[in-house]
Amino acid sequence: xxxxxxxxxxxxxxLNATDNPAPxxxxxxxxxxxxxxxxxxxxxxxxxxxxxxxxxxxxxDAGFLIPYPSQGVEALRERLRAVHARTPLDVIxxxxxxxxxxxxxxxxxxxSWGVHMFLPTRDQLELRSKARLGELGERAGLEVPAQRVLSxxxxxxxxxxxxxxxxxVKGVFYGAAVVHGPDEAAAAFHATVxxxxxxxxxxxxxxxxxxxxxxxGDGRGGMAGAxxxxxxxxxxxxxxxxxxxxxxxxxxxxxxxxxxxxSWRGPCELEILKTGEGxxxxxxxxxxxxxxxxxxxxxxxxxxxAVTRLALGEQPAPxxxxxxxxxxxxxxxxxxxxxxxxxxxxxxGELLRAREGP
Amino acid sequence: MTGKPTYQRPxxxxxxxxxxxxxxxxxxxxxxxxxxxxxxxxxxxxxxxPLFVFSExxxxxxxxxxxxxxxxxxxxxxxxxxxxxxYLDAVCKVMHREGSLAEVVSEMELDKALRQVxxxxxxxxxxxxxxxxxxxxxxxxxxxHLDHFDELARAEAVARRLGLAPKVALRINMSLPGITPWSxxxxxxxxxxxxxxxxxxxxxxxxxxxxxxxxxxTFVQDVDAxxxxxxKLSELANLLAREHGVMVEWIDLGGxxxxxxxxxxxxxxxxxxxxxxxxxxxxxxxxxAALALPPGREPTIFxxxxxxxxxxxxxxxxxxxxxxxxxxxxxxxxxxxxVNSLFTAFWYRHDVVPAQPFAGTPEPTILYGPLCMAIDVxxxxxxxxxxxxxxxxxVRNVGAYNVTQWMQxxxxxxxxxxxxxxxxxxxxxxxxxxxxxxxxxEVPAWLA
Amino acid sequence: MDTxxxxxxxxxxxxxxxxDPHSGQTFSLNETGRxxxxxxxxxxxxxxxxxxxxxxxxxxxxxxxxxxVHEFLLLAREQGWPVPQVEAP
Numbered sequence: 001x002x003x004x005x006x007x008x009x010x011x012x013x014x015l016n017a018t019d020n021p022a023p024x025x026x027x028x029x030x031x032x033x034x035x036x037x038x039x040x041x042x043x044x045x046x047x048x049x050x051x052x053x054x055x056x057x058x059x060x061d062a063g064f065l066i067p068y069p070s071q072g073v074e075a076l077r078e079r080l081r082a083v084h085a086r087t088p089l090d091v092i093x094x095x096x097x098x099x100x101x102x103x104x105x106x107x108x109x110x111x112s113w114g115v116h117m118f119l120p121t122r123d124q125l126e127l128r129s130k131a132r133l134g135e136l137g138e139r140a141g142l143e144v145p146a147q148r149v150l151s152x153x154x155x156x157x158x159x160x161x162x163x164x165x166x167x168x169v170k171g172v173f174y175g176a177a178v179v180h181g182p183d184e185a186a187a188a189f190h191a192t193v194x195x196x197x198x199x200x201x202x203x204x205x206x207x208x209x210x211x212x213x214x215x216x217g218d219g220r221g222g223m224a225g226a227x228x229x230x231x232x233x234x235x236x237x238x239x240x241x242x243x244x245x246x247x248x249x250x251x252x253x254x255x256x257x258x259x260x261x262x263s264w265r266g267p268c269e270l271e272i273l274k275t276g277e278g279x280x281x282x283x284x285x286x287x288x289x290x291x292x293x294x295x296x297x298x299x300x301x302x303x304x305x306a307v308t309r310l311a312l313g314e315q316p317a318p319x320x321x322x323x324x325x326x327x328x329x330x331x332x333x334x335x336x337x338x339x340x341x342x343x344x345x346x347x348x349g350e351l352l353r354a355r356e357g358p
Numbered sequence: 359m360t361g362k363p364t365y366q367r368p369x370x371x372x373x374x375x376x377x378x379x380x381x382x383x384x385x386x387x388x389x390x391x392x393x394x395x396x397x398x399x400x401x402x403x404x405x406x407x408p409l410f411v412f413s414e415x416x417x418x419x420x421x422x423x424x425x426x427x428x429x430x431x432x433x434x435x436x437x438x439x440x441x442x443x444x445y446l447d448a449v450c451k452v453m454h455r456e457g458s459l460a461e462v463v464s465e466m467e468l469d470k471a472l473r474q475v476x477x478x479x480x481x482x483x484x485x486x487x488x489x490x491x492x493x494x495x496x497x498x499x500x501x502x503h504l505d506h507f508d509e510l511a512r513a514e515a516v517a518r519r520l521g522l523a524p525k526v527a528l529r530i531n532m533s534l535p536g537i538t539p540w541s542x543x544x545x546x547x548x549x550x551x552x553x554x555x556x557x558x559x560x561x562x563x564x565x566x567x568x569x570x571x572x573x574x575x576t577f578v579q580d581v582d583a584x585x586x587x588x589x590k591l592s593e594l595a596n597l598l599a600r601e602h603g604v605m606v607e608w609i610d611l612g613g614x615x616x617x618x619x620x621x622x623x624x625x626x627x628x629x630x631x632x633x634x635x636x637x638x639x640x641x642x643x644x645x646x647a648a649l650a651l652p653p654g655r656e657p658t659i660f661x662x663x664x665x666x667x668x669x670x671x672x673x674x675x676x677x678x679x680x681x682x683x684x685x686x687x688x689x690x691x692x693x694x695x696x697v698n699s700l701f702t703a704f705w706y707r708h709d710v711v712p713a714q715p716f717a718g719t720p721e722p723t724i725l726y727g728p729l730c731m732a733i734d735v736x737x738x739x740x741x742x743x744x745x746x747x748x749x750x751x752x753v754r755n756v757g758a759y760n761v762t763q764w765m766q767x768x769x770x771x772x773x774x775x776x777x778x779x780x781x782x783x784x785x786x787x788x789x790x791x792x793x794x795x796x797x798x799x800e801v802p803a804w805l806a
Numbered sequence: 807m808d809t810x811x812x813x814x815x816x817x818x819x820x821x822x823x824x825x826d827p828h829s830g831q832t833f834s835l836n837e838t839g840r841x842x843x844x845x846x847x848x849x850x851x852x853x854x855x856x857x858x859x860x861x862x863x864x865x866x867x868x869x870x871x872x873x874x875v876h877e878f879l880l881l882a883r884e885q886g887w888p889v890p891q892v893e894a895p
Contacts, residue, residue: 048373072627101630131580149535173625197624199580339825339832346373347821347834365863365871368838368878372831372885683877687884719836 008039009088010308013066014095014288015045015052019332020237021291023095025052030297030304032059037305042087048345054337062087065349069099076102077109086350089115091311093304095288097173100125118219118266118311120287127262128285130170130201140261142254142282145273147203156185159202166205170284171196178205203283208275210283211246214293215255216303216310217264218318224306225319226255227296232327240292240330245299247324250280258285267293267307292328299326366718367744372687387720387743389712390673390752395781398675398713398750406789407677407750408695410774412757414452416671418779421456424663427635431643435659438481440613441467443664443758444672448776448786450474453667461613461662465491472498481610481660483529483571485509485543492516496524503527503571503610505544510555514564527569527610528555532590534583537575544572547590556602567604569657570595573612577621577665577705581633581641587611588645595657596650606657611642613662617669619706619755628706635666665758672757674700674772675713676736678749679728689723691745695753696727696734699772701763702756703727703736710736713750716743725751729768761787770794812888813847829886838863842878846889852876 010031014022028041040061045053046068053063064083067075076099083089092115094103104119111117120128127136137144146162148155150169159167159182169188170176173196179185185202192200215226228251233242255270269290271283289304296303299322309316344351391398394413401411421437428435438461439453445467450460451474460471463484468491471480477498485505487495493516495502504510504526517524529544530552545552559567570591574583591609598604615638620628646659676695684690697703710725723742727734736753745751764771770790777783817825822835824843835843841862845855856871865871882889 069626069630072629098625101626105630132582151537193623197621342832343819343821343823343825346832347819347823362862362864363837365859365865365869366836366838367874368842369834369836370839370878370881370885371834373833683881685884687881719834 008037008090008308009042009061010039011042011044011083011089011092012095013044013093013099015043015050015063016047017051017055019235020239022052023289023291023293025055025058026291026294027093027095027289027304028052028058028060029294030302031308033294033297034302034305037308039090040087042083042089044083044092045345048342048349051335053345053351054335054341056335060351061353063345063351065345069096069102073102073105077106080106080110080115081113083350084113084115087352091116091308093117093289093307093311094119097286097288100287116311116313118307120217120265120268124262124264125287128264128268128287130172130284131199133201133203133282133284136258136261136285137282140257140282142257143279144282145204145206147201150189150200150202151198153186153189156182156189156202159185163202163204168203168205170201170203172199172201206273206275206281208273208281211248211251211272211274212240212243212290212292213251213255213270213272214267214290214296214303215259215270216267216306217259217262218310218315219263219265221260221263223256223259223318224310224316225296225301225303226252227299227301227303227322228252228255229292229295229328233329242327242329243292243295244328245295245322245324245326247322248274250274254280254282258282266310267303292330295326295328296322298328299323364717367746369719369721369744371719371721387711389715390754391713391715393673393752394777394779396777396783398752401775401783402675402677402750404783405773405775405785407675408693408699408772409675410699410756410761410772411673411675411783412449412668412774412776412786413671413673414776415779417449417452417668417757418456420667420670421453421458424635424639424661424667425457427639428642428659428661431639432646432659434656435661437667438610438660438662439667440662440664441471442762444668444761445470446761446774446786447474449668454479459660461660465494468495468500481662483662487512489516493520496520496522499524501525501527501569501608503529503569504555504559505529507555507558510559510562510565514562517564523564523566525566525568525607526559527571527606527608528552528559528567530570530572530591530594532572532587534574534586537578537580537583540573540575547594552594553597556598556604560602560604567598568606569608569610570606571610571612571660573662574614576614577616578614579616579631579633581637584611584638585641585645588642589648590645592646592648592650596648599651605651605655608658608660609646610660610662613664615663615666617665617755617758619669619702619708621705622707624707632666668757669755670757672755672760674753674756674760676751676753678745678747678751680747681745684724687722688739689721689742689744690726691723691742691751692726692728693736693751694728695772696729696736698727698729698734698765698767698769699760700727700736700753700756701760701765702758706755707740708737708756709754710740710742711752711754712743712745713752716745716749718744720744766790766795809888809890810847810849813843816843816847816887818843826887831885833885838874839878842875843882852879 012024012027014024016022017025043060043063044066066079131149133144166180171192177188213228216224218224229243231240231243235241267289269286273281301319301322438459440461459479461481462468477500480500482495482500482502531544532547533539545555595606616632618628676693680692682690720741720743725736773789774787776786824833
């Protein structure tokens with residue numbers, strides 16, 4: 001039982017809640033759902049129009065723009081220093097793949113300011129990189145699909161029998177396309193490079209049911225919590241629009257093995273495919289919360305809160321139970337906002353909201 | 359003090375979704391007014407603009423960092439300075455003084471290196487080594503790394519004619535996951551070609567097989583490639599010892615380490631992605647753990663890292679010649695240096711900073727060079743403070759390849775200076791002039 | 807519609823944020839840009855604007871205010887602002 005922490009201030013990134021949503025809003029709603037938490041939540045956004053900034057429901061106390069990850073560690077450090085001076089932070093929960101290297105690099109310095117995070121190490125991040133899935137599978141004792149790293153478009157014409165079409169072409173951070181022949185693969189290669197750069201991965205496509213597990217590793221090889229989910233509805237971008245918490249011991253076991261093999265520190269999402277013959281293949285590990293992580297809180301495991309406590313150096317008891325059959329169903333809502341909010345974000349890069357009540 | 363605000367050029371920026379973040383790199387951008395304590399303005403005044411400036415302190419400290427990262431893991435590791443990366447005499451001298459051998463890939467580089475170091479301190483690579491070059495190399499005692507069967511035969515003929523039995527190495531290529539194989543260089547490992555070359559070399563009875571060499575690629579950010587390369591070469595060395603009675607004396611793992619530059623096709627900036635020397639060294643040491651040669655017979659390990667040692671040491675100082683507004687609203691700056699001097703602008707999104715304090719709201723800007731060609735773009739699209747004609751800009755991390763691959767197209771190549779560790783600046787290469795150009799020219803008699 | 811009235815409808819904040827209620831576009835101006843917009847709203851000519859700027863700001867010798875104002879007005883026209891046609895300086 002942790003003491004209530006009314007004074008805690010937690011910053012969360014990834015507030016772009018479009019039809020391909022970033023995880024920030026889900027993380028913040030989970031924190032707000034924690035009865036013992038009455039503190040402040042600060043949104044760290046990349047654009048004045050990141051939609052989560054305008055949501056009254058998630059109760060942001062402040063929003064700040066931060067520089068894009070592509071602008072480097074130095075710019076981020078300076079901005080976080082300014083944010084921290086304005087609104088002292090206790091914990092930051094980064095939620096985007098592309099910002100992790102910078103936050104990992106800054107972790108020791110942020111700690112010296114009194115700002116805590118619970119992130120994978122650079123080595124852990126490296127090991128779960130899409131390019132090294134085979135090695136990860138071997139280490140963790142998990143079956144993975146065959147794949148090859150592509151470094152130029154010509155490579156797609158040289159894929160051997162081990163990688164028959166159809167294939168999945170994936171970017172190093174985001175994006176995946178199923179292709180049915182080399183020409184299509186070359187086109188997908190170019191599109192992926194233009195967006196996310198090299199390397200690009202060609203992965204064998206397996207038919208089956210896809211499951212996702214949101215989980216938190218305690219950094220010592222243990223599992224602080226995990227909730228598997230089956231998507232029930234996809235948006236036209238292939239994003240889960242509804243899903244149900246499921247209790248399949250194989251999925252939890254896969255997560256456990258991943259944590260044992262890597263001593264993973266922090267949140268992650270495992271994508272696992274169950275084939276017709278009942279094999280479980282680890283497709284990918286995302287090194288952050290998924291956008292649907294509020295489902296876990298609804299099913300009984302508040303994983304963002306667990307990460308907050310781990311970041312603060314506490315050792316919360318592992319969350320083991322959850323209610324299978326809990327659904328999430330996403331809806332689109334139009335928020336009403338004022339031009340003053342946009343003005344404040346566009347010109348000052350920040351939005352401060354007075355707290356209601358005492 | 360009048361209390362009036364300072365005038366800045368008026369600015370109007372339309373907000374666009376996805377571009378509404380006032381915190382660009384310029385938020386953390388600081389002017390680079392000095393290079394190792396020497397004011398940029400003073401350098402330009404003395405040596406002109408554009409100007410390449412190298413920091414001796416940076417070269418030396420990077421060199422020592424790599425050497426230390428290697429030596430704690432691999433006692434018999436040595437660096438060989440890759441001449442093609444930057445073969446200015448002064449730069450090579452700094453490298454040799456720090457203990458590097460010379461790694462050359464042409465007869466011209468060989469000639470240049472022979473003026474600096476003993477022949478035995480030279481590694482001679484590359485697919486084109488004419489007879490004269492081989493003869494020069496063998497006479498000097500250089501380590502020749504053979505690239506193909508024709509070269510093997512040519513090397514044998516030269517050695518036989520000279521009555522020498524030189525020690526040579528074979529360049530090997532191999533398939534590594536995630537890396538486009540450079541099968542055009544050397545003998546292929548997987549197809550058995552490499553072992554054919556070993557048998558052929560031994561059957562010739564002239565050359566002594568003493569080394570193995572491979573090269574993973576260029577700007578390789580995945581340290582795992584080196585781990586696997588080192589492992590494969592180690593296994594080959596073990597096989598040679600076991601089945602062919604050949605005990606290699608050196609293994610050359612090539613170069614290719616990435617610098618802190620950011621490739622055009624790279625999302626995160628280089629400083630976040632590029633592995634440290636320690637990470638590269640660790641991977642290499644892990645791969646070499648596969649070596650199983652008798653104690654006391656451990657081979658010397660050579661590395662030919664060029665770019666990662668010298669890139670950060672070099673800066674290009676350039677001057678704003680004009681500013682203009684493009685029809686799409688972007689600000690354009692025309693600089694006095696373009697892709698003719700800065701060849702690497704084709705590869706990287708170079709880090710550029712003003713060389714004097716600046717004010718004003720940053721806006722989308724494109725940096726053009728002085729050439730009358732559409733390709734002459736130094737930086738496409740960056741957020742940059744408003745500068746005026748005469749202002750200076752420093753392009754950072756340009757020490758590798760520019761001073762060798764620059765073009766003499768419609769204008770002179772700029773001067774190159776070195777700033778010493780005590781803050782002294784001196785020329786390493788004079789600015790060219792029309793005389794430089796004319797010195798090579800002849801007019802046929804019937805036109806005179 | 808009256809050009810001056812449309813200019814006056816452009817809502818400018820202290821921080822230089824502009825909302826054009828006709829087009830729905832938003833913009834940022836720096837301090838100099840804001841001064842020019844305010845001058846336009848008063849119906850000033852380019853010459854008057856340049857004089858205003860010289861009076862209101864600390865101008866470094868060598869700055870070409872005429873060129874700057876001209877360029878600003880061209881940019882403003884491209885953004886659809888009801889800026890009066892200007893002659894090249």
